[in-house]
Amino acid sequence: MDCYAVGDHAEFAKTVSEYDVYGFAGIVGDFYGVHVNEEYAKTTRFEKRIAQGALSVGFLATVMGTMAAKAPNPGAVSHRYDITFTAPVYIGDTVTARLDLADKDEPRNTCIFTATVTNQKGVVVASGKTYLKVL
Numbered sequence: 411m412d413c414y415a416v417g418d419h420a421e422f423a424k425t426v427s428e429y430d431v432y433g434f435a436g437i438v439g440d441f442y443g444v445h446v447n448e449e450y451a452k453t454t455r456f457e458k459r460i461a462q463g464a465l466s467v468g469f470l471a472t473v474m475g476t477m478a479a480k481a482p483n484p485g486a487v488s489h490r491y492d493i494t495f496t497a498p499v500y501i502g503d504t505v506t507a508r509l510d511l512a513d514k515d516e517p518r519n520t521c522i523f524t525a526t527v528t529n530q531k532g533v534v535v536a537s538g539k540t541y542l543k544v545l
Contacts, residue, residue, distance in 0.1 A: 469507035
């Protein structure tokens with residue numbers, strides 16, 4: 411695990427489009443009205459459509475792949491995600507998913523990252539920890 415140092419970080423930013431929400435819905439089957447039905451979404455506390463929470467986790471997984479690529483053969487894999495959703499992501503929001511290496515569990519060959527997803531206003535929309543298992 412010498413290829414990782416506490417403080418290492420990476421991030422990925424993307425503007426969430428309608429295509430992202432519908433494509434993700436098609437892949438995972440999450441067609442809940444608050445995601446795909448504008449009229450239904452107007453009746454919710456969000457007042458308009460929001461992206462699936464798991465889509466934000468997917469952006470964190472993109473960053474995890476960047477971190478996993480630093481491992482020597484045979485590599486590393488995502489091991490665990492402990493994420494809490496704290497604010498909605500609306501279609502048109504630009505989100506930044508970021509991982510910061512907070513700790514290393516050497517006996518278990520595991521890197522523990524602080525995970526955050528923020529929108530263009532700096533509002534944290536998801537946060538928690540992710541775990542990378544170095545093989």
